[in-house]
Amino acid sequence: MYMHNVFGPPGQRVVLIVKGAGPMNPSLPPEHYFGETYAFDESLTQNRSSSSKQVGRAEGTAMLASMRHPVYLVNMVMLLTGGEYDGSTIVVEGRHDASKKERELAVVGGTGEFRLASGYVNCTTAREEKKFTVYELNVNATIPGDDSEPEPDTGRRRRRIPRF
Template sequence: MSATAFFTTTQFLLFFFSVSTIILGDANIQGEVLLPPAQGTEKVSHLHFYFHDSLDGRYSIRIAAAPPSYKSATQFGNARAVDFPLTEGPHPGSKLVGRVQGLYVIASKEEVVLLMDLTYQFYEGKYNGSSISVLGRNAVRSPLREMPVVGGTGLFRLARGYVQAKTYLYNVTNGFAIVEYDAFVMHY
């Protein structure tokens, strides 16, 4: 790149960001000022439900797999998009209370560990229309796994907390799993 082209590109970028700052800086953005909730209004909710996972394409699909993952015992690098039902009880025919949607990636070469980025959307009772977001490490072969709740919507705005997952049933042949969840969510 010649010195002239470098200065021309640099001058253009400086001009562009200066104009953007002026235009955006003078924008009249309207909205209400939200004050933090009053002291002592934080609540803790305990939610209990079952998560139904299936690798046969019903509830999840592989969206990425690096060629080395085909040789890996853990399928390291595999990524899946998921849309799992959440039910009140462990049976697949139990009352549907929500869905979990998002992504997970197999993130370990040595053991089956998922990096999960999931939103748990609830359809029932006072939580109808509310959701929690979970982002974290899930070592699926451990008897009890804990992942953080990093946010939420609806009644779970400003949520924080954790979920604990226990495998209720796992079928090695077809990859179907039922996972019992307890979510402890602090919210306002």
């Protein structure tokens, strides 16, 4: 699925909520300071076009967590809309290093159909412009379930979260 990160009008979905009090980060354009924190409420779609079918929302925060590198601490809830997963969430946290081609974030839980989810999300930049970025998010996670083989190391039964 794809997340549409819009920084400015029209359709702004990312807002600076805390101006960083720390030093300016030399790896980012001027006026980005250690500790700055953003809130976001972004579209999740089936493909990279903003006009493609919306499958949910990504709601959360991102804080500039490094004094020297473009690294953000991300806390995000992926709220799925429509179909059998309507209202279910996947909770994601982790270190988002904007200088890397691929970032990996942890799936730390969920609700509804994704209760007790665990795994990871691979995040790559699909498109980047001055006022928006489109991220491709590949969710690789499992949830407790009885319809799978027991895991060899723990004996627990888990089922994979389907692709969106």
